[in-house]
Amino acid sequence: MNSLNALFPLLTLIVGALLVILLEVSVKRENKTYLAYISIIFLMICGFFCVQSWGKDFSYFNNHLYLDNFALFFSFVLIIATILVILISMKYLSLQNMNIGEYYALLLLALSGMLIMVSSSDLIVIFLGLEILSMSSYTLAGLKRGDQKSSEAALKYFLLGSFASAFLVYGLALLYGVSNSTSIAAIIKHFQAESSLSFMAYAGLGLVIVGFGFKIAVVPFHMWTPDVYQGAPTPITAFFSIGPKAVGFAVLVRLLYPFWRVAFNSEIIFSLLWIISALTMIIGNLIALRQTNIKRMLAYSSIAHAGYLMVAILSQDTSSLLFYFVVYLFMNIGAFAAVIALGKENKEYTELEDYAGIGFKYPWIGATFTVFLFSLAGFPPTGGFLAKFYVFSAAVREGLLSLVVIGVLASLVSVYYYLRVIVYMYMREPTHEVDINLENPAIFLVLFLCLYGVLQLGIFPGNVLLIIKQAVSSIAFL
């Protein structure tokens, strides 16, 4: 296999990022949107390479990197997410006085880290990818330099993220100590050979789960999320709510997927994940009830959604997990795009009060936001309903009935706070003047793309399900 071929997606991203930085340094232009276009072109090329490798199962560097359909699927989803995030950033950056070219380069670098993570089966390589992602993320969170909240977000993210990385490395070290290898396949082979697991192996596995628990923001490792989500520039918040979560879950699938099938007793791990999942759904939704800031509310809602995704992990149904991600990508970025659309020079409207009467004043933003909120709440005929439907029906099939009941009741709670935004938008009279800058075609493009995605996935998901089927069947273990 020609390993250069398989490296193209990564190389494209890195070349793109470096080019953006070079241009930023050498070309003196006030308007930085041309860098956004360049980044999008590189992302499209990268996406093209991903599509090219579909179904070919490249593996290279001594099996340290796999390009199976599973990895390609996640890569492709992440590339789309990044393109959408760049589109919603373009106007935002100039409105919020953040004309920094490195922004786009950092996004591309973060994406490259994520691509490494989803396409590796070696824990050390995964860790390298994670660090590339994390370093770029910390910087991105703090890029709104004039804003104290943004700096606070960056610092908090950095401190807690480093903690998480430390846990992860410690776990890796323990696993290496047990099995003499860092490759997931080898570790699992070792586990299979042993009749019962040593304490060290459990501790290692547990620490790895804790490390990734931080990244996917499940309770009780969610503390950083609200502050970081609220403080970071809004497009970056959208990026955080998709990217790190997606890769975290991809790695968890790679790591845990084979475990269910091996003979050893995984009950401890199972009940640990069960409790995490239930707590995440309950606490995420309950705390979201009390939020008056939209970004904070969406942060808690994203925690709750991580809980639903954990249900999919527990029921070992990877295809419902992947479907949930695709839907989540569109509805969440759509929701954040609507939040970003309500902004003007040096001003963002993120308090619930600001949304009073928006629905009739800006009918398109209101209507699309409403659809995204309904989708997040899980109403048919949106994708959000079908996503929950698949996750929960798979869980019932696997006998996780009590978890599903907790899940649906938690999502009943979520209906309240999602609908509350709609109440403000359509049913309350505005208390103060909200005046926004509407010259933002890119935002409207994103809103309509996401609207299309949410409805298409809710009503005719056939093709996507087919692709997901191919992706799942390619997971290359055991």
Place this chain on the structure above:
Amino acid sequence: MNTSILSIITFLPLAGALLLIFINKDKENLLRNIALILTLVTFVISLSLYFNFDDQNPDPQFVEKSSWIGYGIDYHLGIDGISLLLVLLTTFLMPIAILASWKYIGKRVKEYLIFMLLLETGIIGVFVSLNLFLFYVFWEITLIPMYFLIGIWGGKRRIYATIKFVLFTMFGSLLMLVAMFFLYSMYYKATGVYSFNIFDMYKLVLNPSIQIWLFLAFALAFAIKVPMFPLHTWLPDAHVEAPTAGSVILAAVLLKMGAYGFLRFAMPLFPDALTKCLPYLGVLALIGIIYGGLMALIQKDVKSLVAYSSVSHMGLIMLAIFALNMEGIQGGVYQMLNHGLSTGALFLCVGILYERAHTRLIKDFGGVSKQMPVFAAFFLICMLSSVGLPGLNGFVGEILCLFGIFKANNLLAILGVTTVILAAAYLLWMFQRVMHGPITNDRVNNFKDLNKREIAYLLPIIIMMFWMGIYPQPFLRKMDASINKLVNQINQKKTFFTEAQKENKLLWDIKTLENATEHHQEKEEAVQ
């Protein structure tokens, strides 16, 4: 054309809603006219269902089936004798509701009409779906437009009312969804095939200890919608705050979705659990009848009076359905139509009063009939229809219901008859205070009698009330076959369960039931 007629009826309003999006919101009359014409066209097309419907065939007709998402989720429509009439009720009332909101809705007309049309699609979809998944989708879709209709165009406490409405309904339906997943996985485990088809589910034989939980989950969702005591508390709030047309649709059609759910899903799917719960459900229905009637007596607001009368009337309908015999269920379904017409008409009359007086308190009225003689006549007929005066539709339905209940349980029937007395009391008393007596409020002197538009939407309902009261055959005969089949199906499964429990059989396999049914039929034939 004939094969996709149900799809056309279901999605024509949706197409209309999409069309309205692209029309300038300032052209209010154009918007109203388009919506009215669309709902009228839908009604005319739906009439052809009635004429082409085969009375003798108990199975769903006009069936459309095509694969949709896969994994047992099909696009599967069809109507039998029960759903036929409910679909007709919906399409009949929709143009009336649009006409009734012509002047009442003065702001945001475009959005209002879009939501009304969406609502129609959702409701019809609920009645025509034969796939559990599809049913659930439509069931939830009806929530969204209703949520906006109450929340945007409602009264002072509209936000509280609309959120309460949504959360109550969602609570029930989410648990029902879990039960659906369970059925789905049971079917998959039993046969190795994914299916949400309701007819496949009927074949499933479930262990009684599981059945009871599944039944409770389904029954909870439907009981909230009906609503049955003590889950009714959302209803008065929603009704009082909703705009007139919203109340009309809510009372006339949305509540029927709950009763329909019992008939189509909860009862035939879980006959054993049904038998066990029947006494409790019957008592709850009875409490609903009496409690709703007593509450209606003490209401100060005309609209909440009508709302509580709905609780009482729906209690009677449920009690009749739980009688599980031909008369009871037929009476229940017929009474659903009657209740749709008479309560819908009462809400329209309250709306007419409100448009003139901007109040709904009974004490603010008095002597209205002097100013509005035509209206007084209409109001009187609607009220008498709701009371159950012979010659009007309510009488036929109530008599059938009570026959059915008497056959099943004398005590419940005797107590159930109070609904008639209570209804007469609260409605006649209200009518007396509002329409007769001296004019105490100066504003009443300025009331104008009904205009042409108002007569136009009340008249069809009045005609139907007389028709259904004097010559009910065309309606009853349409549902005979289907209800007969339903009763047989429930009884057959019930006997199967009692027999199986005696013999301590394991109740998992689908084949057991199929064999048992054949066995049962052979026995019956032999007896004959």
